[in-house]
Amino acid sequence: MDKGIGTIYHKLTNLFHSNPSTSASTNTISSTPEMSGSLPISTFFDRLIPSSTTQTKILHNPNRYHNTSRVTRQISIKTEQNSVSSQPTSFDTQNTTALNILEQSIAAEVHSKDEPPNHASNSLQYRHETTSSIPGMDDAEFRRRGKEMIDYIADYLLHISDRRVTPEVEPGYLRPLLPKNAPKQSEKWEDIMSDVERAIMPGITHWQHPRFHAYFPAGNSYPSILGEMLSAGLGIVGFSWAASPACTELETIMLDWIGRMIALPVAFLPFDPKCDHKKNDNDDVSLSGSDDDDDDDDDESSDDHLRDSISNGDNNHERKQSRHIGGGVLLGSASECILVAMLAARTKKITSKRLADPLIEDGQILAKLVCYTSKLAHSCVEKAGLIAMVRVRDLPVDENFSLRGETLDEWIRADKENGLIPFLVSGTLGTTSCCSYDNLEEIGEICQREDLWFHVDGAYAGSALICEEYRYIMKGLQFADSFNTNPNKWLLMNFDCSCFWVRDKFALINAMSVDPLYLQHKHAQQAVDYRHWGVALSRRFRALKLWFTIRSYGIEGLRFYIREHCRLAKVFELLIRTDIRFEIIGNVTLGLVCFRLTGSNKLNQALLLSLNDSGLIHMVPSMVNDLYIIRFAVCAKHATDDDMRIAFHIIQEHADSVIIEYRAQRSRRQSSSADSIESTAKQTSTTNVEQNPCVLEEITNPNILPEIPTARNVYPKTKIRANTITTMTPHHRVTFEKPISNSLKDKRPRPMFVRMVSDAKLHYPKRTASQLSRQTSLVTPRGRKRIQSDSGNHASRSSSERYLARTVSILETVNSDEGELDDNKQ
Numbered sequence: 001m002d003k004g005i006g007t008i009y010h011k012l013t014n015l016f017h018s019n020p021s022t023s024a025s026t027n028t029i030s031s032t033p034e035m036s037g038s039l040p041i042s043t044f045f046d047r048l049i050p051s052s053t054t055q056t057k058i059l060h061n062p063n064r065y066h067n068t069s070r071v072t073r074q075i076s077i078k079t080e081q082n083s084v085s086s087q088p089t090s091f092d093t094q095n096t097t098a099l100n101i102l103e104q105s106i107a108a109e110v111h112s113k114d115e116p117p118n119h120a121s122n123s124l125q126y127r128h129e130t131t132s133s134i135p136g137m138d139d140a141e142f143r144r145r146g147k148e149m150i151d152y153i154a155d156y157l158l159h160i161s162d163r164r165v166t167p168e169v170e171p172g173y174l175r176p177l178l179p180k181n182a183p184k185q186s187e188k189w190e191d192i193m194s195d196v197e198r199a200i201m202p203g204i205t206h207w208q209h210p211r212f213h214a215y216f217p218a219g220n221s222y223p224s225i226l227g228e229m230l231s232a233g234l235g236i237v238g239f240s241w242a243a244s245p246a247c248t249e250l251e252t253i254m255l256d257w258i259g260r261m262i263a264l265p266v267a268f269l270p271f272d273p274k275c276d277h278k279k280n281d282n283d284d285v286s287l288s289g290s291d292d293d294d295d296d297d298d299d300e301s302s303d304d305h306l307r308d309s310i311s312n313g314d315n316n317h318e319r320k321q322s323r324h325i326g327g328g329v330l331l332g333s334a335s336e337c338i339l340v341a342m343l344a345a346r347t348k349k350i351t352s353k354r355l356a357d358p359l360i361e362d363g364q365i366l367a368k369l370v371c372y373t374s375k376l377a378h379s380c381v382e383k384a385g386l387i388a389m390v391r392v393r394d395l396p397v398d399e400n401f402s403l404r405g406e407t408l409d410e411w412i413r414a415d416k417e418n419g420l421i422p423f424l425v426s427g428t429l430g431t432t433s434c435c436s437y438d439n440l441e442e443i444g445e446i447c448q449r450e451d452l453w454f455h456v457d458g459a460y461a462g463s464a465l466i467c468e469e470y471r472y473i474m475k476g477l478q479f480a481d482s483f484n485t486n487p488n489k490w491l492l493m494n495f496d497c498s499c500f501w502v503r504d505k506f507a508l509i510n511a512m513s514v515d516p517l518y519l520q521h522k523h524a525q526q527a528v529d530y531r532h533w534g535v536a537l538s539r540r541f542r543a544l545k546l547w548f549t550i551r552s553y554g555i556e557g558l559r560f561y562i563r564e565h566c567r568l569a570k571v572f573e574l575l576i577r578t579d580i581r582f583e584i585i586g587n588v589t590l591g592l593v594c595f596r597l598t599g600s601n602k603l604n605q606a607l608l609l610s611l612n613d614s615g616l617i618h619m620v621p622s623m624v625n626d627l628y629i630i631r632f633a634v635c636a637k638h639a640t641d642d643d644m645r646i647a648f649h650i651i652q653e654h655a656d657s658v659i660i661e662y663r664a665q666r667s668r669r670q671s672s673s674a675d676s677i678e679s680t681a682k683q684t685s686t687t688n689v690e691q692n693p694c695v696l697e698e699i700t701n702p703n704i705l706p707e708i709p710t711a712r713n714v715y716p717k718t719k720i721r722a723n724t725i726t727t728m729t730p731h732h733r734v735t736f737e738k739p740i741s742n743s744l745k746d747k748r749p750r751p752m753f754v755r756m757v758s759d760a761k762l763h764y765p766k767r768t769a770s771q772l773s774r775q776t777s778l779v780t781p782r783g784r785k786r787i788q789s790d791s792g793n794h795a796s797r798s799s800s801e802r803y804l805a806r807t808v809s810i811l812e813t814v815n816s817d818e819g820e821l822d823d824n825k826q
């Protein structure tokens with residue numbers, strides 16, 4: 001008899017039934033966790049015991065309580081100790097039931113020693129018993145509802161253009177539409193689905209709508225949806241090879257496929273192509289396995305390409321590496337990829353510095369690390385810096401919105417002179433703001449010289465690399481240490497799916513590895529364990545959707561999709577250029593067009609507000625080199641030329657009314673303040689449009705427009721607000737006064753650490769004293785007043801006020817010359 005186990009069991013049982021209201025029900029064993037407050041003993045122990053043991057025991061248990069040998073042993077110990085009798089009376093019924101189970105389980109255990117189990121029949125019995133006791137959906141209903149759901153999704157996507165693009169709801173709209181508490185009892189599926197239309201759909205932004213042109217595309221395709229479905233159905237968690245070998249292995253193969261599809265430098269590929277070539281010169285790039293002639297041709301050309309890259313064809317400057325140690329992993333987002341790259345780079349630099357000077361502490365090195373990126377890099381670089389506790393410098397870009405080597409060089413030199421330690425450059429291949437490209441070649445050479453980790457973020461543009469004609473943008477990628485792209489943006493994969501490749505997987509694993517006993521397995525030396533390649537332990541089977549989608553479309557199908565989007569962006573660009581009131585900002589290289597009304601930022605802001613408020617179209621703005629621009633991304637999977645024309649027509653209509661409204665407001669303002677001195681002062685701060693007679697001229701003479709289809713969609717006439725349902729106003733609200741939310745005064749003071757890592761003086765070392773002294777203070781004047789009036793009354797202040805006051809005083813001394821907050825971050 002093992003007393004210890006008996007005591008543990010006793011405690012667990014008490015824990016389990018500690019709620020008298022639920023433990024009073026006698027039949028909790030056969031009911032389910034969802035329905036009763038207490039878990040059945042069997043279920044509870046099933047969670048503690050390895051499934052293999054569980055299965056063996058289930059097989060020979062003639063009754064419905066499928067316990068395990070370990071459970072049985074524990075319970076028998078408890079029985080011998082007579083601990084049951086010491087339980088409070090209210091538990092007796094249940095414990096008696098438990099005793100019955102015990103007896104049956106013991107019998108089953110004895111029986112099981114004599115006969116080999118019949119796995120098939122018994123596991124069926126097990127499955128049947130389990131499902132019959134769980135309320136909710138059974139197999140038959142799942143089959144039916146699953147088909148209905150597929151129909152619902154297909155109908156939704158087919159008729160999506162009948163809806164507004166953006167919802168007309170306000171924060172908090174959903175709470176009044178749903179019950180306060182979760183339902184006690186199982187509800188009918190029909191009721192749940194009818195609530196989808198009633199409550200959920202009104203709050204959905206329709207990213208797959210043909211008039212959705214915001215951000216970047218949100219990948220979506222039927223094969224990918226089905227891949228996701230299978231992944232959910234399998235319900236596995238693939239943190240290590242052993243946790244589900246196919247999950248890991250398919251992921252590695254997908255990273256290899258995509259790496260080859262986008263012609264990544266071979267050093268990044270998970271499998272060493274040189275070895276593949278030695279083994280079999282012909283089959284390594286064949287994705288379809290088909291024998292058809294066309295495929296063979298294509299394979300040959302890909303093969304040639306691959307051979308070229310291996311023998312330095314398009315990677316002339318391929319960095320010399322003695323062995324192939326590259327690899328790739330699927331992560332949840334580009335932000336995660338960049339964070340992981342930063343952590344790896346940080347560990348690498350700290351380790352090398354510590355080796356050079358064993359007396360120096362990690363913290364001392366950390367405090368000096370600097371990462372460089374461009375002003376137009378995605379804000380996730382700054383966020384990664386916050387998490388990794390390193391400085392991030394946003395460097396200025398040139399007239400093509402590109403970070404250049406010269407700028408980087410200058411800043412690195414200045415930082416090194418100040419005793420700082422550069423460790424990482426995060427370049428961007430296709431910025432979010434305007435799809436510009438950093439000069440990877442210039443940056444890469446500097447990174448090599450300075451021994452800096454070079455990460456390249458190709459979250460959007462990376463997908464275009466499957467087409468040979470766009471590969472010119474990747475020039476210099478051979479210098480990179482890591483690269484990420486998001487097939488969930490522009491390769492028809494549903495979210496989430498970010499590919500991340502590294503040249504040296506050990507640099508990554510060194511930074512991320514922890515290895516508790518319960519996660520180790522006997523194949524660890526030969527297999528990939530992706531838990532060491534990212535932040536999360538548990539991992540989804542993301543590779544399935546890649547596999548389904550790539551195979552369903554084929555590389556050519558995906559190329560067609562990318563090329564269509566790029567062509568349509570050109571169509572839209574031409575339309576915009578036909579109207580001289582507009583200008584195109586930057587180059588249209590892929591599927592993003594950045595444009596603006598030739599006028600002030602406010603005018604453009606008003607135009608975008610008007611467009612988005614209409615619900616007819618959705619776009620988002622961006623700020624590049626102090627210009628407020630409107631981003632038009634080709635997003636819809638099946639976008640057409642007509643979609644471009646309709647979008648352009650909507651934009652023109654709104655531009656007309658915004659300009660009229662703008663002029664009316666301006667003349668009202670001028671007439672009401674014509675005589676006052678204040679008005680003179682105001683006029684000095686008028687917008688570019690007012691100062692620029694050319695622009696006014698352009699705006700007042702709308703030019704001849706190309707023919708546009710006038711067919712309009714009819715949208716639902718109601719909108720849901722927080723507590724009311726109101727009729728949708730036909731007029732588009734135009735507000736010129738709405739502040740740009742990125743402006744400094746709208747930002748809350750950033751925590752001390754954030755300020756510390758982005759110190760203005762270090763940020764803008766070239767700024768003159770007078771420029772710096774003109775910088776706006778961190779805290780709004782109102783906030784400052786409140787804090788000052790509170791000073792001396794510390795006891796009455798809340799902790800947040802005290803924190804604020806402390807922050808203000810520190811920052812006022814350290815940072816009276818605060819640098820401006822970056823308006824470019826998205």
Ligand SMILES: Cc1ncc(COP(=O)(O)O)c(C=O)c1O
Pocket residue numbers: 215216332333334335336378380428430431432457458459460486498
């Ligand atoms: C260039 C770039 N990098 C990073 C990101 C962040 O992507 P994620 O949402 O996957 O973190 C984006 C998002 O649009 C992006 O465009």
